[in-house]
Amino acid sequence: xxxxxxxxxxxxxxxxxxxxxxxxxxxxxxxxxxxxxxxxxxxxxxxxxxxxxxxxxxxxxxxxxxxxxxxxxxxxxxxxxxxxxxxxxxxxxxxxx
Numbered sequence: 001x002x003x004x005x006x007x008x009x010x011x012x013x014x015x016x017x018x019x020x021x022x023x024x025x026x027x028x029x030x031x032x033x034x035x036x037x038x039x040x041x042x043x044x045x046x047x048x049x050x051x052x053x054x055x056x057x058x059x060x061x062x063x064x065x066x067x068x069x070x071x072x073x074x075x076x077x078x079x080x081x082x083x084x085x086x087x088x089x090x091x092x093x094x095x096x097x
Contacts (some may be wrong), residue, residue, distance in 0.1 A: 007032045007081075007095050008053065012062035015048055022048050026062070032095075051092060054084045066095070 003066035008030035015023040022045040030036045038046050051057035053064055053074035063070065083094045 005031050007067050008036070009068075010049075010053070010062070011061050011064075013046045013049070013052065014061035015045070015052065015057070015059050015062060023052075023059070050084070053093065054082060055079060 006029045008028070010026055010028045013023050013026040014021070026049065028036075037048060040046050048057065052059050053066065053071060055071050055078050058072060063072075065071065066078045067081045069081065071078050081095060085094070
């Protein structure tokens with residue numbers, strides 16, 4: 001898979017609150033034009049992952065890029081490429097090409 005085909009890239013993402021480890025070494029990549037669903041039971045840290053990808057929360061460790069822009073180092077560029085819509089039972093993250 002060519003790097004230009006990847007629009008979301010997550011490598012070694014980790015996040016903790018006090019002594020509670022929420023994310024532990026999360027890795028994923030999403031190819032341009034695909035549909036990706038982040039599913040899990042209550043408390044599985046889906047919202048924490050989305051908050052990191054949308055630049056609302058900083059990870060403790062690891063990296064994440066949206067369209068090759070770093071969510072920590074280039075948050076304004078990331079926000080130009082996505083939209084986030086809250087819904088009753090979840091969130092919708094949309095990539096804008």
